[in-house]
Amino acid sequence: MRLDGKVAVITGGTRGIGRAMAEEFTNAGARVIVCDIEVLHYQNDNVEGYELNVTDSKACKVLADYVKGKYGKVDILVNNAGITRDALTGKMSDEQWNLVIDVNLKGAFNLTRFIGPIMQVDGKGSIINISSVVGEYGNIGQANYSASKAGIIGMTKTWAKEFTMKGAQVRVNAISPGYTMTDILKTVPQELLEKFAKQTMLGRLAEPTEIAKVALFLASDDSSYITGHNLSVNGGMRL
Numbered sequence: 427m428r429l430d431g432k433v434a435v436i437t438g439g440t441r442g443i444g445r446a447m448a449e450e451f452t453n454a455g456a457r458v459i460v461c462d463i464e465v466l467h468y469q470n471d472n473v474e475g476y477e478l479n480v481t482d483s484k485a486c487k488v489l490a491d492y493v494k495g496k497y498g499k500v501d502i503l504v505n506n507a508g509i510t511r512d513a514l515t516g517k518m519s520d521e522q523w524n525l526v527i528d529v530n531l532k533g534a535f536n537l538t539r540f541i542g543p544i545m546q547v548d549g550k551g552s553i554i555n556i557s558s559v560v561g562e563y564g565n566i567g568q569a570n571y572s573a574s575k576a577g578i579i580g581m582t583k584t585w586a587k588e589f590t591m592k593g594a595q596v597r598v599n600a601i602s603p604g605y606t607m608t609d610i611l612k613t614v615p616q617e618l619l620e621k622f623a624k625q626t627m628l629g630r631l632a633e634p635t636e637i638a639k640v641a642l643f644l645a646s647d648d649s650s651y652i653t654g655h656n657l658s659v660n661g662g663m664r665l
């Protein structure tokens with residue numbers, strides 16, 4: 427699973443799953459542009475930090491033009507930036523709903539609307555959208571998050587159709603991780619995390635690298651005939 431000479435854009439890559447992906451991708455030979463609202467705070471010669479709020483459509487266009495201008499191409503896009511703002515539906519505020527939809531769903535749209543066409547003209551590319559087990563099955567207190575993540579799967583299938591319309595080899599896939607040990611779980615009570623771990627066949631939560639290695643596979647030419655797929659990586663949570 428090599429990415430030698432490839433240029434990858436990863437959103438939300440300063441920590442968590444996105445950071446693990448940046449590490450896997452650079453180890454495989456890629457140049458990675460990590461786009462995040464947070465400043466890049468780790469050292470990796472093949473990772474370039476780029477401050478971006480994915481909800482800002484104009485800024486996403488500037489980023490797409492910047493990468494194309496500097497590197498001449500974008501081989502890989504990972505729409506990974508995501509947040510939670512949990513509440514039961516009857517108590518969910520407009521702000522909680524709007525923010526999660528804006529970052530998780532519109533954020534992925536904002537980048538793909540500019541980078542997908544670049545890939546299409548170049549004739550190739552791999553787009554990976556990070557959904558969630560919650561997008562597949564729902565979760566109490568996460569109507570906003572589950573809607574955004576289910577929407578990600580819908581957009582994945584749409585883009586797999588759209589960006590190949592002129593014969594380009596642009597592949598678009600989703601990964602739906604199960605519960606993974608990152609900061610996003612900070613607000614989830616420990617006993618709930620233990621319950622989730624017991625629901626998996628492997629009896630534990632995922633490590634970020636276990637999701638990142640799957641992204642590496644989908645980014646690489648080793649998955650050259652896989653597109654429009656949602657790959658569940660959840661330790662058998664829903665068997």
Ligand code: NAD
Nearest residue numbers: 438442443462463479480506507508558605606608609610
């Ligand atoms: P995390 O909180 O560790 O990392 C999220 C990253 O996104 C951070 O670096 C953050 O700064 C960045 N980000 C947030 N808002 C942004 C914005 N508007 N623009 C740009 N960057 C922004 O979370 P994580 O667990 O690494 O999550 C990564 C992805 O995986 C998310 O889409 C999340 O929904 C998904 N996911 C996570 C889990 C899990 O259990 N950890 C499970 C399923 C899916």
